[in-house]
Amino acid sequence: MAPVDPHSFTESTQPATTHIALTLYFDFPSSTIHASALFTLQTPHSGPFFLDTRSLTIHSALHADQAIPFSLSATSDPIKGTLLTLTLSNHSSFILTFSTSPSSSALQWLLPPQTCNKTHPYVYTQCQAIHARSIFPSHDTPARRIRYSAILNIPSELSAVMAANHVTRRPPRDDDAPALASLNLNWCSQDRVVEEFVMEQPVPPYLFAFAVGQLGNREVGPRTRVYAEEGSAVLDSAAKEFEGTEDMIREGEKLFGEYDWERFDLLVLPPSFPYGGMENPKMVFLTPTVIKGDGSGAQVVAHELAHSWTGNLITNKTNEHFWLNEGFTTYAERRIVEAVQGEKRATLNVGIGWRGLNEEVERFKDNLEFTKLKNNQQGIDPDDVYSQVPYEKGFQFLFRIERQVGRSAFDEFLKKYIAKFKFQSIDTDTFLDFLKENIPGIEKQIDLVLWTEGTGIPSDAYEPELIVYKTIVSLANEAATGRMPGEDEVADWQGQEWELYLDNLPKSIEASQIVALDSRHKLSESKDYEVKVSFLQRAILCGCKEYYGEVEKTLKEVGRMKYLRPLYTALVKGSEEDKVFAKRVFSEARECYHPIAQSVVVSIFSKHM
Numbered sequence: 001m002a003p004v005d006p007h008s009f010t011e012s013t014q015p016a017t018t019h020i021a022l023t024l025y026f027d028f029p030s031s032t033i034h035a036s037a038l039f040t041l042q043t044p045h046s047g048p049f050f051l052d053t054r055s056l057t058i059h060s061a062l063h064a065d066q067a068i069p070f071s072l073s074a075t076s077d078p079i080k081g082t083l084l085t086l087t088l089s090n091h092s093s094f095i096l097t098f099s100t101s102p103s104s105s106a107l108q109w110l111l112p113p114q115t116c117n118k119t120h121p122y123v124y125t126q127c128q129a130i131h132a133r134s135i136f137p138s139h140d141t142p143a144r145r146i147r148y149s150a151i152l153n154i155p156s157e158l159s160a161v162m163a164a165n166h167v168t169r170r171p172p173r174d175d176d177a178p179a180l181a182s183l184n185l186n187w188c189s190q191d192r193v194v195e196e197f198v199m200e201q202p203v204p205p206y207l208f209a210f211a212v213g214q215l216g217n218r219e220v221g222p223r224t225r226v227y228a229e230e231g232s233a234v235l236d237s238a239a240k241e242f243e244g245t246e247d248m249i250r251e252g253e254k255l256f257g258e259y260d261w262e263r264f265d266l267l268v269l270p271p272s273f274p275y276g277g278m279e280n281p282k283m284v285f286l287t288p289t290v291i292k293g294d295g296s297g298a299q300v301v302a303h304e305l306a307h308s309w310t311g312n313l314i315t316n317k318t319n320e321h322f323w324l325n326e327g328f329t330t331y332a333e334r335r336i337v338e339a340v341q342g343e344k345r346a347t348l349n350v351g352i353g354w355r356g357l358n359e360e361v362e363r364f365k366d367n368l369e370f371t372k373l374k375n376n377q378q379g380i381d382p383d384d385v386y387s388q389v390p391y392e393k394g395f396q397f398l399f400r401i402e403r404q405v406g407r408s409a410f411d412e413f414l415k416k417y418i419a420k421f422k423f424q425s426i427d428t429d430t431f432l433d434f435l436k437e438n439i440p441g442i443e444k445q446i447d448l449v450l451w452t453e454g455t456g457i458p459s460d461a462y463e464p465e466l467i468v469y470k471t472i473v474s475l476a477n478e479a480a481t482g483r484m485p486g487e488d489e490v491a492d493w494q495g496q497e498w499e500l501y502l503d504n505l506p507k508s509i510e511a512s513q514i515v516a517l518d519s520r521h522k523l524s525e526s527k528d529y530e531v532k533v534s535f536l537q538r539a540i541l542c543g544c545k546e547y548y549g550e551v552e553k554t555l556k557e558v559g560r561m562k563y564l565r566p567l568y569t570a571l572v573k574g575s576e577e578d579k580v581f582a583k584r585v586f587s588e589a590r591e592c593y594h595p596i597a598q599s600v601v602v603s604i605f606s607k608h609m
Helices: 178-183 233-241 245-256 298-306 323-341 343-363 389-405 407-421 428-438 448-453 467-481 495-503 511-521 529-541 545-557 561-572 576-592 595-608
Strands: 017-027 032-053 057-063 070-072 082-099 107-110 122-125 146-155 159-162 165-170 192-203 210-213 215-221 224-229 265-268 283-286 314-316 424-426
Touching: 017 178, 032 178, 057 070, 057 178, 082 178, 146 159, 146 210, 159 165, 159 192, 159 215, 215 233, 215 245, 224 233, 224 245, 233 265, 245 298, 245 323, 245 407, 283 298, 298 323, 314 323, 314 407, 323 343, 323 389, 323 428, 343 389, 343 467, 343 495, 389 407, 389 448, 407 428, 428 448, 467 495, 495 529, 511 529, 529 545, 529 561, 545 561, 545 576, 561 576, 561 595, 576 595
Parallel strands: 017 146, 224 265, 265 283, 314 424
Antiparallel strands: 017 032, 032 082, 057 082, 070 082, 107 122, 122 210, 146 192, 159 210, 165 192, 215 224
């Protein structure tokens, strides 16, 4: 037996699933999906066949109406979940019927009061890194790519979107779900509707995504619609914020080749969404916190767009090579931002990332394995070691190669790389072999092993040299002497400049300086959460209790882990009073967080309390 991924039960000796035809019935009152799935295998198989599951109830396994023996492992692995074993007899296809659990780690079910319009329920997915298995049995590893179709049976007052092509919206039919007949679902009720989707390109399971709610949309470009809750202010704001999306797509095509996904639609989710964005192909998911009113939120869109080439077209084979997704995408994002918004914006992003990388290396000082690009995650939950290292160290590695060979030569290499490995999942060694083959002698100019397998930050990494970057960092350092920036010095600052300034403030800064800074510049009231959270984190570390009301409000109104992690970490590292405060806030806010975010906060508490 040879597992292909430390986070999956998938065996290399067993055939891959090439297509899954899903039928999903959404039962909002019970926060459950009842489903069937027709699996098509690459080749017929006899003997044990393994699939990943988590918190699923398996009702039946069939081939041509004949039962297939199956079993679930008696115990559940805390990371991989529960092993589903089927006993096949030269089968190349089979049908499973199953139901999700209300505790599915990929799904957040929202009651009407938790939504923007307060009138209808909502459910959405987040499958990265290994949560697709809590929606349907699968080879839940990026090493195995699948095509799929889906029939979603939902209440008629709602609509659905998927990271797939929309086929039709129609009344339910009796022949939609014969495999689900034994569950006695009210499939053809007059108050139900069916939405059909198809994904024709092979994708890793973590890119499976849908959302169901009262959704509206606005056209913002020839390939892009923005979706959000109908009737909410978010929809119009998002359409304005992302009106330049087509320009970014065109720049991406110039840099990296043809856009292979037909559509690039955007769904702005409720505030509980745990990430800034998720690169689901054809339908990117976004947090509403990226809508800042000045267009700067489009930089998150640039990142998710860049994934259309690096991550979605070419995918890391396992999470131990996650930098192949995120390092490449961070590099690509900054190239797109530079082309559309200018070198200054791109360089400020590099500066913010540089500071973040240094902080993450400090975070992992007791376990430097996770400061490597290529690391060992055997027995490790990828959510527990999620960090900026694969993003920023990966970016630094690629930027080091660009500086060595020149931008034009590196651009040519990137296009070759994407064309060679599109719709494949690869590992670090595959990339390095291709790099050495196409840029002969590069291993003599750059220590490739140190960059990919070494810990920490290599000495030939790059801290930005742009004058505006150095000026902001210098102003932040001057805070150690008590000097705060004057009005004239910050007159043209946007969120990025303030974020960079706050991130570089010395640890020795006093509470009185934090209060004075806020009194002058109103940072605690910023509509830009990057700025607001960075300021509140500093306020907590300085013991500024007058801002704890704003901290509580922030922790209760957004579920993005980028904000939860620093605020809860700062609190639990503080006084006993701070820890009690953190526990109370979490107990009151918990149900408004996605299950992934809940588990991250719990892990912060367990580590520091």
